[in-house]
Amino acid sequence: MAIPAGQHVIEIENTGSDWVSVPTYTFTNCRDPRFTRMDTLGLRTDDFAVLWLHDEESNWYNDQKGKQPRQDGGVATTLLGLKDGAYRIEWWDTQKGEAIGTTEAKCEGGKLPVAPPAFVRDVAGKVMAR
Numbered sequence: 001m002a003i004p005a006g007q008h009v010i011e012i013e014n015t016g017s018d019w020v021s022v023p024t025y026t027f028t029n030c031r032d033p034r035f036t037r038m039d040t041l042g043l044r045t046d047d048f049a050v051l052w053l054h055d056e057e058s059n060w061y062n063d064q065k066g067k068q069p070r071q072d073g074g075v076a077t078t079l080l081g082l083k084d085g086a087y088r089i090e091w092w093d094t095q096k097g098e099a100i101g102t103t104e105a106k107c108e109g110g111k112l113p114v115a116p117p118a119f120v121r122d123v124a125g126k127v128m129a130r
Contacts, residue, residue: 038075046083047129051114052094053077058121073118079127082107086130091116094124104130 014020042051058069089103101117116123 038072040077042079044079044081044127046081047085049079049082049125049127051077051079051125051127052122053116053119053125054122055120069121071118071120074115076113076115079107079112079114081110082112082127083129084108084110087112088128088130089114089116090126090128091119092124092126093119094122095120 012022037056039054039056040051041054042049044050053072053075055069055072057067062069084107087105087107089105090099091101091103092098093100100119100123103115103117105112105114112127114125114127116125
């Protein structure tokens with residue numbers, strides 16, 4: 001059944017007299033509007049990682065239609081599985097092939113918060129233990 005776009009509240013109610021077990025709920029083609037439509041891909045070892053963030057709307061079809069790519073800012077993610085400690089992240093503009101800045105972050109409990117500078121289309125990060 002198709003549900004129209006917009007905000008909805010979903011309530012699950014058991015009106016029977018016994019327990020019910022639902023192993024999973026699957027929602028397709030829905031997005032939380034608080035989050036950017038971003039592909040996030042990466043590879044890591046225990047103290048090194050490479051990361052690629054790509055705006056899903058940056059593609060040949062939108063380019064052909066003349067749709068201008070947006071600037072993405074305020075994007076953040078968390079890398080998992082790195083050793084705890086200080087890290088330096090080099091950010092790269094993949095269209096120009098040049099470094100656009102560096103940031104510092106601290107990994108605690110195997111979680112490294114990552115926040116790239118504002119970018120258009122995509123950005124790559126090289127994460128190195130200090």
